Amino acid sequence: MIPVLIDCDTGIDDALALLYLAALHQKGEVNLVGATTTAGNVDVTQTAINTRWVLDQCGLGHIPVLPGQPVPLKVPLTTTPETHGEFGLGYINPGPQHISQHLNQQHSPSNWQDLWRDAMSQHADLRLIVTGPATNLATFGPTPRTTLMGGTYLYPGNTTPTAEWNTWVDPHAAKTAFAQATEPITVCSLGVTERLTLNPDSLQLLIDALSDAPIASYLPEMLRFYFEFHESQGEGYLAQIHDLLTVMIALGKAPFTTREVTVDVEADSELMRGTTVADMRGHWGREPNALLVDDADVTAAHAELLRAARNDSKGQ
């Protein structure tokens, strides 16, 4: 049973990643020890509300959810309701949720760090999975066995010509996270994660597999917003599920390959903000700090999602 801590900015693809993690937790394949959130798709309070709501709908109301750092390290916060909807879950409004006794007061940012510290001290093989901006990761310091969704390497950005959203939202955090890494971070970047998509037909397969799970009834209106957004971007009536593939890779649940590289991030340039560069040939003479995923089997990922979603005891 793999212990997992997820740090997310729940949004729609984060929500599907949480749904998948919850299914594995219910099957006893992972032990989801907690979730923390950053600001990105929507603000940090809403990402925490959304994360709480998704886990509650998946029967994991006992798993702690804590908001992390409220804003990026240096740049002002930019959110993207046009991509993920007013509340971050497409057309779904999760309503008010009880997140933490601290949220209603001025919550102490340190309590999310206590959750990280406790999880790492109690679980020697803990996997940390970051599917939003790296604000919490940079703030906390070096972490072991970490997988991050972010960046784009020799591949068009989705936020600027050279930048991917998570890294663009908090470029200083991404730069810091790679600079302070004491073991390579597994990096799932756009060139790989854009390849895992859902469309209305594959969404229906997921809904059928989920059967009477409460979360299933919300997916059509959650994903319709995402389908419409991607169509407006010329991608077709589909949704790229970046964070779900990231979680599968972090857990080794879908085949993938990596190459050892040294990553650095442009943080201060206006035009090149959030640009990620991977030194693959040792030009910089610096220790590698990343395992860049360069291929993943998305067909296997689709099958894995349906396997996890089926709650039959055989688990096939």
Ligand code: RIB
């Ligand atoms: O660029 C894709 C990433 O940005 C995903 O994590 C998505 O949730 C958004 O946060």
Ligand code: CA
């Ligand atoms: Ca995300």
